[in-house]
Amino acid sequence: xxxxxxxRPSFANVLVKLQPGxxxxxxxxxxxxxxxxxxxxTRWNGGMFAAIMRRLFGGExxxxxxxxxxTPAELVLTQAxxxxxxxxxxxxxxxxxQPGAFLACEPGxxxxxxxAGFASLIGGEGLFRLVVSGHGRVWFSAYGGIYVRExxxxxxxxxxxxxxxxxxxxxxxxxxGGIFSSxxxxxxxxxxxxxxxxxxxxxxxFSALTAWINSHI
Amino acid sequence: xxxxxxxxxxxxxxxSDQVPGGRCSVTLHCEAAGLKAVTEAGQEFFLRxxxxxxxxxxxxxxxxxCRNADRTLTLFCxxxxxxxxxxxxxxxxxxxxxxxxxxxHKSNRSRGRSILLLSLLALGLLLYGGYYAALALGRxxxxxxxxQVDEQIGKLAYSQMDHGGPEITDxxxxxxxxxxxQQLEPHSALQGLKFEIKVIDSxxxxxxxxPGGKMVIFTGLLKSARTPEEVAGVISHEMAHATLRHGLQxxxxxxxxxxxxxxxxxxxxxxxxxxxxxxxQAALTSYSRELETEADVEGVRMLHAxxxxxxxxxxFFEHLKEQGxxxxxxxxxxxxxxxxxxxxxxxxARVADLxxxxxxxxxxxxxxxxxxxxx
Numbered sequence: 001x002x003x004x005x006x007x008r009p010s011f012a013n014v015l016v017k018l019q020p021g022x023x024x025x026x027x028x029x030x031x032x033x034x035x036x037x038x039x040x041x042t043r044w045n046g047g048m049f050a051a052i053m054r055r056l057f058g059g060e061x062x063x064x065x066x067x068x069x070x071t072p073a074e075l076v077l078t079q080a081x082x083x084x085x086x087x088x089x090x091x092x093x094x095x096x097x098q099p100g101a102f103l104a105c106e107p108g109x110x111x112x113x114x115x116a117g118f119a120s121l122i123g124g125e126g127l128f129r130l131v132v133s134g135h136g137r138v139w140f141s142a143y144g145g146i147y148v149r150e151x152x153x154x155x156x157x158x159x160x161x162x163x164x165x166x167x168x169x170x171x172x173x174x175x176x177g178g179i180f181s182s183x184x185x186x187x188x189x190x191x192x193x194x195x196x197x198x199x200x201x202x203x204x205x206f207s208a209l210t211a212w213i214n215s216h217i
Numbered sequence: 218x219x220x221x222x223x224x225x226x227x228x229x230x231x232x233s234d235q236v237p238g239g240r241c242s243v244t245l246h247c248e249a250a251g252l253k254a255v256t257e258a259g260q261e262f263f264l265r266x267x268x269x270x271x272x273x274x275x276x277x278x279x280x281x282x283c284r285n286a287d288r289t290l291t292l293f294c295x296x297x298x299x300x301x302x303x304x305x306x307x308x309x310x311x312x313x314x315x316x317x318x319x320x321x322h323k324s325n326r327s328r329g330r331s332i333l334l335l336s337l338l339a340l341g342l343l344l345y346g347g348y349y350a351a352l353a354l355g356r357x358x359x360x361x362x363x364x365q366v367d368e369q370i371g372k373l374a375y376s377q378m379d380h381g382g383p384e385i386t387d388x389x390x391x392x393x394x395x396x397x398x399q400q401l402e403p404h405s406a407l408q409g410l411k412f413e414i415k416v417i418d419s420x421x422x423x424x425x426x427x428p429g430g431k432m433v434i435f436t437g438l439l440k441s442a443r444t445p446e447e448v449a450g451v452i453s454h455e456m457a458h459a460t461l462r463h464g465l466q467x468x469x470x471x472x473x474x475x476x477x478x479x480x481x482x483x484x485x486x487x488x489x490x491x492x493x494x495x496x497x498q499a500a501l502t503s504y505s506r507e508l509e510t511e512a513d514v515e516g517v518r519m520l521h522a523x524x525x526x527x528x529x530x531x532x533f534f535e536h537l538k539e540q541g542x543x544x545x546x547x548x549x550x551x552x553x554x555x556x557x558x559x560x561x562x563x564x565x566a567r568v569a570d571l572x573x574x575x576x577x578x579x580x581x582x583x584x585x586x587x588x589x590x591x592x
Contacts, residue, residue, distance in 0.1 A: 091257065093230060093240070096276060118333055165276070166240075167280065168230070168232075168280060170274045171276060196232055198240075
C-alpha cells in the first residue's frame with residue numbers, strides 16, 4: 001500500500017493507493033474521495049461495547065470504515081479540522097492517541113481503549129484514551145501543525161496540545177507555576193510529561209479557539 | 218516461589234541508538250546474570266543485574282525501566298509478573314532498588330488518593346458555595362429589576378395559559394375576592410404592584426398569583442373555605458409570592474443570573490418569553506420549600522397588619538387535611554410533604570408570637586357568596 005500525506009501542514013490529507021486485496025481502516029467520515037471500485041464495509045469500532053465506550057469516553061466514532069480494493073484504486077482520507085496529519089509505523093509497539101486524533105490504520109493495527117485516570121479528566125482529555133498497537137502504519141491528525149519531542153526527563157505541555165504519546169511516557173496534570181501565576185498567566189493547568197519516550201504535539205489548541213469564539217459572540 | 222515456576226519471557230521494548238528509530242519491541246528473557254532482549258529482527262541486547270538501574274513510570278505508572286549506567290540502553294516492560302521475575306532472578310542484587318521503588322509507589326498512590334479526595338472535596342465545596350452564591354446573586358439581581366418586568370412576565374404568562382374554566386363575572390363573588398385583596402394590598406411589601414383578580418369556575422381548590430399581581434382564584438377554593446378569613450389566608454399567601462417576587466426569583470434560579478442581567482439591560486423578546494414560561498410554571502406548580510415558608514411568614518404578617526385573623530391560614534390547611542381534599546397546586550407540598558404538621562405548627566407558633574391585635578371580620582356577604590356558588 002502506497003500512501004502520501006499531501007497539502008501539509010494546514011490542509012493535510014492522505015492519498016492511499018490500494019492494490020487488489022489490500023484494505024485500510026479509517027475513522028468514520030474520513031473519506032474525501034475514492035475510486036468507484038473500492039468496497040466500503042462499516043463495522044463496530046472494535047465490537048459494540050468497545051465502540052460505545054470509544055464514542056462516550058474516547059471522542060471517537062462508534063463505527064469505522066474498511067476500504068477494500070479488488071482492483072487498483074485510490075482513496076483520499078482527511079480530517080474535519082484544518083491541520084496536519086502524521087504517519088507512524090508500529091512494530092509491535094503501541095501509541096496512545098488523544099480523543100479525536102485517530103484517522104486511519106493498516107490491517108495489522110489494533111484499536112483499544114485504556115483507562116487514562118482522573119488526571120487526564122481534569123486536564124480535559126477524558127477518562128479513557130485510545131491505544132493503537134500491533135504492526136503497521138497508523139495515521140493521526142491534529143489541529144494545526146504536528147511536532148515531535150523526544151522526552152528524556154520532564155517536559156511541560158499546555159493542556160489541549162498533546163496529540164499522542166508512547167506508553168513509556170508518564171502524564172500528570174499540574175500547575176505551570178505558583179497558584180497566582182498559574183491562574184493569572186492564562187496558562188491554567190498544564191500537562192507534565194515525563195519520559196523516556198516520544199510525544200506528538202499540535203501547534204494549535206482547539207479548545208482555546210472555541211473559548212475565543214465564545215468570548216466574541 | 219521458585220524461578221522455574223515463573224514466567225521467563227516478557228513482551229517488552231528497548232530504547233537504543235542501535236535500533237532503527239531508537240526504539241522497538243523486544244522479547245525479554247530473565248537469565249541468571251541479567252536480562253536478554255531480542256528484537257523481531259534478531260538483534261540481541263544484554264543488561265547485567267549488577268549494572269542495572271531501575272525506575273518505575275510510563276503512562277500506567279507501573280512500567281519498569283531497566284537502564285545501564287550510561288543510559289544508552291533502556292529496557293522497559295509492563296507485565297505484572299515482571300517485577301517478581303526480576304526479584305527472584307537477580308537474587309539480592311536488585312533488592313534495595315526494588316524495595317525503594319515499592320515504597321515510592323505506595324507513597325505516590327497514597328499521595329494520589331489524598332489529592333483526589335481533596336480535589337473532590339474542593340469541587341464539592343465549590344459547587345455548594347457556587348450554588349448559594351448564585352442564589353444570593355439572584356436575589357440581589359431580582360431586587361434591582363423594576364416592577365414592570367414582573368408585570369410583563371405575568372401578562373405574557375397569563376395570556377398563554379389555560380385557565381381551566383370560564384371566568385366568573387358575578388359581581389358578588391368577584392367583589393368579595395377583590396375586597397379581601399384591597400384589605401391586604403396596603404400592607405404589601407412591594408409597593409407599586411397592582412393586583413388584578415380573576416375568578417375562574419373550576420372545582421380545583423386552587424389559587425395562584427403570577428409575577429406582577431395577576432391573581433386567579435378558583436371557585437373550588439371558595440367552596441371549600443368555611444370563612445372569608447380562610448380565603449384571605451390563602452390569598453395573602455399567594456400575594457406574598459408576588460410581593461416577594463418569588464416568580465422572578467424562580468426564573469433567575471432556573472435561567473441563571475444572565476437572564477436577570479439581560480432583562481435589565483436589553484429588550485430581549487426571547488428571554489421575556491422564556492421567563493414567562495418559567496414564571497407560569499413556577500406559579501402553577503410549586504415553589505421551593507424555602508419560598509413557600511417565606512410566603513407563609515409574609516402572608517401571616519400581611520393578615521395581622523390588615524387586622525384579619527392570621528390563624529385562619531393554619532385552620533384552612535388543617536380543614537383541607539381533615540377533608541382529604543386537594544389543596545391548591547401552588548401550595549401543594551403542604552399536603553404532600555411529610556412535614557405538613559410541622560408547617561401548620563410553625564404558622565400557629567408565628568401567630569402566637571404576634572403582638573396583640575383587634576381582628577375585624579371581613580365585610581363580605583359570605584352566605585350570599587356561598588349561595589351563588591351553589592347555582
